[in-house]
Amino acid sequence: MRIRNPLAGLxxxxxxxxxxxxxxxxxxGIVAPAIPLFARQFGVSYFxxxxxxxxxxxxxxxxxxxxxxxVDRLGERIVLTAGVWIVAVSSALAGLAQxxxxxxxxxxxGGVGSAMxxxxxxxxxxxxxxxxxxxxxxxxxQGGFLLGGISGPALGGLIGAYSxxxxxxxxxxxxIIAGIFAITALRGSTTAQRPSGGTxxxxxxxxxxxxxxLRNRSFVTAMVIxxxxxxxxxxxxxxxxxxxxxxxxxKGPLLAGIxxxxxxxxxxxxxxxxxxxxxxxxxKPALVCGTGAVTIGMLILASSTTPAVFLLGMALLGVGSAFxxxxxxxxxxxxxxxxxxxxxxxxxxxxxxxxxxxxxxAGWLVSxxxxxxxxxxxxxxxxxxxxxxxxxxxxxxxxxxxxxxTPTTDDSTGEIT
Numbered sequence: 001m002r003i004r005n006p007l008a009g010l011x012x013x014x015x016x017x018x019x020x021x022x023x024x025x026x027x028x029g030i031v032a033p034a035i036p037l038f039a040r041q042f043g044v045s046y047f048x049x050x051x052x053x054x055x056x057x058x059x060x061x062x063x064x065x066x067x068x069x070x071v072d073r074l075g076e077r078i079v080l081t082a083g084v085w086i087v088a089v090s091s092a093l094a095g096l097a098q099x100x101x102x103x104x105x106x107x108x109x110g111g112v113g114s115a116m117x118x119x120x121x122x123x124x125x126x127x128x129x130x131x132x133x134x135x136x137x138x139x140x141x142q143g144g145f146l147l148g149g150i151s152g153p154a155l156g157g158l159i160g161a162y163s164x165x166x167x168x169x170x171x172x173x174x175x176i177i178a179g180i181f182a183i184t185a186l187r188g189s190t191t192a193q194r195p196s197g198g199t200x201x202x203x204x205x206x207x208x209x210x211x212x213x214l215r216n217r218s219f220v221t222a223m224v225i226x227x228x229x230x231x232x233x234x235x236x237x238x239x240x241x242x243x244x245x246x247x248x249x250x251k252g253p254l255l256a257g258i259x260x261x262x263x264x265x266x267x268x269x270x271x272x273x274x275x276x277x278x279x280x281x282x283x284k285p286a287l288v289c290g291t292g293a294v295t296i297g298m299l300i301l302a303s304s305t306t307p308a309v310f311l312l313g314m315a316l317l318g319v320g321s322a323f324x325x326x327x328x329x330x331x332x333x334x335x336x337x338x339x340x341x342x343x344x345x346x347x348x349x350x351x352x353x354x355x356x357x358x359x360x361x362a363g364w365l366v367s368x369x370x371x372x373x374x375x376x377x378x379x380x381x382x383x384x385x386x387x388x389x390x391x392x393x394x395x396x397x398x399x400x401x402x403x404x405x406t407p408t409t410d411d412s413t414g415e416i417t
Contacts, residue, residue, distance in 0.1 A: 235358015
């Protein structure tokens with residue numbers, strides 16, 4: 001059986017971004033388990049421990065639009081490299097922190113760098129890949145993150161057993177390598193360079209591209225689905241599943257680990273086929289598949305009473321994550337006017353907002369009504385995205401194969417109609 005190269009035919013920039021994504025996710029996977037343990041060494045409360053994690057996410061969220069504006073002015077190569085190195089320096093200094101306040105501040109600074117990296121990397125990915133490649137490009141990019149994220153925690157556990165502080169230095173080292181690779185490998189990319197030639201017109205400055213995109217219902221649909229993905233897949237799943245297995249299913253943490261492994265494995269297997277479906281059959285079918293799978297998966301988790309049913313629900317969440325990891329981003333690439341840094345930033349902010357609020361809402365719902373209601377809330381959010389997806393207008397020309405109307409572009413605004 002011949003294995004197809006998932007990067008075959010894709011622009012060189014995509015391959016570079018996949019390597020960078022793997023290095024960043026590997027490093028984060030190494031340090032992530034150590035962060036709460038390190039914070040506790042300062043004798044703070046569990047709330048304060050959570051604040052260290054939230055500080056990174058919060059600063060990443062509020063600085064995303066600013067990062068998008070900088071991308072539009074300086075280009076992806078410079079902003080991506082600077083963002084990675086900001087996280088690297090702040091992480092190395094965090095490993096040297098002598099007080100809780102220092103750790104909290106440095107993790108917040110790291111969140112700013114993370115926003116710069118994420119917005120510039122996704123923006124470059126969508127601009128480099130053609131319309132018939134964006135779904136697959138987004139899929140392999142997410143695959144780089146997924147592979148690094150799976151590998152990192154195992155290494156982090158071994159390193160953390162020796163020294164919790166050492167994980168921060170290893171993470172910083174991985175990021176320095178990623179930054180050096182980015183600044184050198186992207187040197188010959190005209191797509192990733194600083195914009196040149198003339199002053200941008202009004203439609204290309206500041207938040208103007210974002211306002212244009214927000215008038216497009218397909219873009220709004222992609223944002224809502226991305227928010228739901230952050231809320232249900234990242235927020236609810238990450239925060240509730242370990243507790244649900246122990247407190248509701250009355251099983252050990254091993255089952256939760258198996259569930260996460262099943263979900264990640266299914267997602268990894270389907271990432272490339274999901275991206276290819278988005279490119280060949282259109283964004284709409286992929287979005288419908290993704291949101292539908294997450295909706296059903298959350299409902300199964302809400303009703304699960306046995307390990308087998310629980311694992312089925314986790315597998316379906318993996319199916320949904322595969323489709324939702326590529327198709328919404330491809331929609332953004334289809335509709336984004338000009339360079340689109342702020343457009344990409346707003347799209348990413350939607351997922352971050354869902355991931356930040358998901359655990360808080362889930363915790364409140366569990367305390368008030370129990371796990372089934374909390375998982376059902378995730379299903380409701382995903383179902384809303386499903387309804388938007390089935391009624392959205394296709395943004396990819398391959399929809400012609402399905403006999404669907406093909407969107408046209410208004411040259412005066414850049415808006416797809």
